[in-house]
Amino acid sequence: xxxxxxxxxxxxxxxxxxxxxxxxxxxxxxxxxxxxxxxxxxxxxxxxxxxxxxxxxxxxxxxxxxxxxxxxxxxxxxxxxxxxxxxxxxxxxxxxxxxxxxxxxxxxxxxxxxxxxxxxxxxxxxxxxxxxxxxxxxxxxxxxxxxxxxxxxxxxxxxxxxxxxxxxxxxxxxxxxxxxxxxxxxxxxxxxxxxxxxxxxxxxxxxxxxxxxxxxxxxxxxxxxxxxxxxxxxxxxxxxxxxxxxxxxxxxxxxxxxxxxxxxxxxxxxxxxxxxxxxxxxxxxxxxxxxxxxxxxxxxxxxxxxxxxxxxxxxxxxxxxxxxxxxxxxxxxxxxxxxxxxxxxxxxxxxxxxxxxxxxxxxxxxxxxxxxxxxxxxxxxxxxxxxxxxxxxxxxxxxxxxxxxxxxxxxx
Numbered sequence: 419x420x421x422x423x424x425x426x427x428x429x430x431x432x433x434x435x436x437x438x439x440x441x442x443x444x445x446x447x448x449x450x451x452x453x454x455x456x457x458x459x460x461x462x463x464x465x466x467x468x469x470x471x472x473x474x475x476x477x478x479x480x481x482x483x484x485x486x487x488x489x490x491x492x493x494x495x496x497x498x499x500x501x502x503x504x505x506x507x508x509x510x511x512x513x514x515x516x517x518x519x520x521x522x523x524x525x526x527x528x529x530x531x532x533x534x535x536x537x538x539x540x541x542x543x544x545x546x547x548x549x550x551x552x553x554x555x556x557x558x559x560x561x562x563x564x565x566x567x568x569x570x571x572x573x574x575x576x577x578x579x580x581x582x583x584x585x586x587x588x589x590x591x592x593x594x595x596x597x598x599x600x601x602x603x604x605x606x607x608x609x610x611x612x613x614x615x616x617x618x619x620x621x622x623x624x625x626x627x628x629x630x631x632x633x634x635x636x637x638x639x640x641x642x643x644x645x646x647x648x649x650x651x652x653x654x655x656x657x658x659x660x661x662x663x664x665x666x667x668x669x670x671x672x673x674x675x676x677x678x679x680x681x682x683x684x685x686x687x688x689x690x691x692x693x694x695x696x697x698x699x700x701x702x703x704x705x706x707x708x709x710x711x712x713x714x715x716x717x718x719x720x721x722x723x724x725x726x727x728x729x730x731x732x733x734x735x736x737x738x739x740x741x742x743x744x745x746x747x748x749x750x751x752x753x754x755x756x757x758x759x760x761x762x763x764x765x766x767x768x769x770x771x772x773x774x775x776x777x778x779x780x781x782x783x784x785x786x787x788x789x790x791x792x793x794x795x796x797x798x799x800x801x802x803x804x805x806x807x808x809x810x811x812x813x814x815x816x817x818x819x820x821x822x823x824x825x826x827x828x829x830x
Contacts, residue, residue: 425555427480427510427735430529436514440477441554446595448485452587456486459580464488464561471495471540471562473597474548475509476586476681477555485557494538494562502757505534509558512545518574519545523566535562542567545573546581551589559584617757618655620650657730663793664723665799675717675803679827682714682721686744689725693733701738704729707745712825714753721824727793728757729819735818736761752806752823764812772810773798797822 425440441601448456456474464472470492476485484499501507508530512519521543524530535543544567545560559581561569643746667673686706697704714721725744732742740760746753764772773794801808801822812818 423479425477425503427477427514428506429511429514430506430508430533431511434514438477438513439554440479441550442555445550446591447552448591452591453486455587456584457488459583460486460488463576463580464490466576469561469567472560473562474557474559475545476557477509477513482507482557495562496538501534507534507810508543509545512547512558512560513555513697516547516549518547518578519543520569520574522568526566539564540743541565542569544569544577545783546577548581548584548588551585551592556584569694579766587777600642618651618658621651622655625651658792660723661727661796665792665796675720675800675804677715677717677804679713680716680718680721682712682716682755682824683708685722685725686716686746689722689729690744692726693729696730696733697742700733700736702733702736703739703741704733705741705743707743709745709747712746712753713749715827716804716824717800720804723821724797724800725755725757726798728822731793732757732761732818732820734760735759740817748826749823752825753816754821754823757820758817760817763814763816764810765814766812769810769812773808 423440423442424437425436428435453743460472460474468761470490471494472488473495474486476483478500480499481502483501484495484497487493487495487497503510508519508521521527521530524533524536524541524543530536535541540562542563542565543560545558547558548556550556559577561573561577568601588801625648629636629641629644636644664673686708690704690706693704696702705714729742729744735758736742741758743758744755745758746755748754797820798808803823805825808820808822810818810820
């Protein structure tokens with residue numbers, strides 16, 4: 419679940435402020451190929467309608483930007499020009515009303531005569547809204563003229579067709595991005611099954627075969643050692659299988675949070691008890707720390723799985739005699755959980771994409787433990803489904819701090 423971004427635009431004709439959803443940071447960048455195509459369309463449109471300016475405007479949180487503009491010496495606008503959302507420019511009204519706007523001559527309309535565009539001698543305007551397929555606002559496509567212009571029906575149809583064309587391009591852009599993500603998900607899934615899920619079973623089969631064939635030749639201590647290996651391999655396989663099944667349910671859209679009031683201390687205690695055998699086997703000091711007595715609105719299993727995965731990772735990448743700490747503290751309307759370790763740390767070039775399916779980081783634990791990255795992907799999915807966010811601070815060789823937030827139960 420991506421954090422939504424909003425902008426506030428002024429509808430000049432009613433003097434209202436409208437809050438609109440704008441393209442999130444995860445929307446794909448417009449390709450060079452599309453920019454070249456749109457540029458040709460703008461140049462052609464300006465010539466057909468016979469105006470000095472044809473533009474594609476992009477909406478940001480605090481300003482509008484001339485994303486592309488036709489090439490004309492009489493055109494006062496240029497690509498990259500930004501205007502703050504305090505002037506109530508023509509395009510703001512188009513975006514706020516989500517409808518076309520025709521202004522034949524702004525000088526003759528009291529609410530428009532002092533507008534910024536008029537100061538640039540752009541006195542007439544025709545514009546249409548441009549949106550992404552999910553309804554988020556991209557901006558507008560518009561034309562300006564330096565003289566009165568009522569624009570014919572043909573011109574309006576032409577601009578509307580151009581709007582449709584641009585929105586179709588945006589839809590294809592988003593679809594291509596989704597297709598790439600699906601392919602990456604499929605590749606990750608088969609990679610995990612073909613390598614990481616096979617390894618523990620190979621270990622189980624190999625160790626059990628030795629015991630079947632030569633059990634009487636081994637000392638009790640050696641048999642216990644083999645049993646411990648089989649136990650560890652079984653646990654790893656089961657943990658990975660759990661993650662795979664939950665990940666598959668998320669991909670099918672079948673897993674939604676069952677939110678309830680939860681005291682996190684009980685969940686942390688369960689995770690600590692489950693993790694102590696691994697911590698003890700590596701002689702790692704597993705600690706808990708909490709600030710105050712708070713309740714969160716969370717899905718118990720999702721919260722538990724998130725903490726379990728983060729603690730398992732921390733133990734995996736922490737050297738013997740190291741420390742792992744599970745803690746939380748109040749952070750405005752959320753409870754911020756942190757799992758800290760004194761382990762290997764993460765190279766800085768991998769931090770930004772650590773929770774993404776196409777992350778290329780492949781790092782063995784301090785005792786050559788294998789990792790798939792699937793646990794962190796699940797953590798991100800679970801945290802966002804509960805209305806929180808997740809991030810990491812890490813320094814190579816000095817350890818990592820994984821943070822995530824869960825909303826607090828609101829008190830009346």
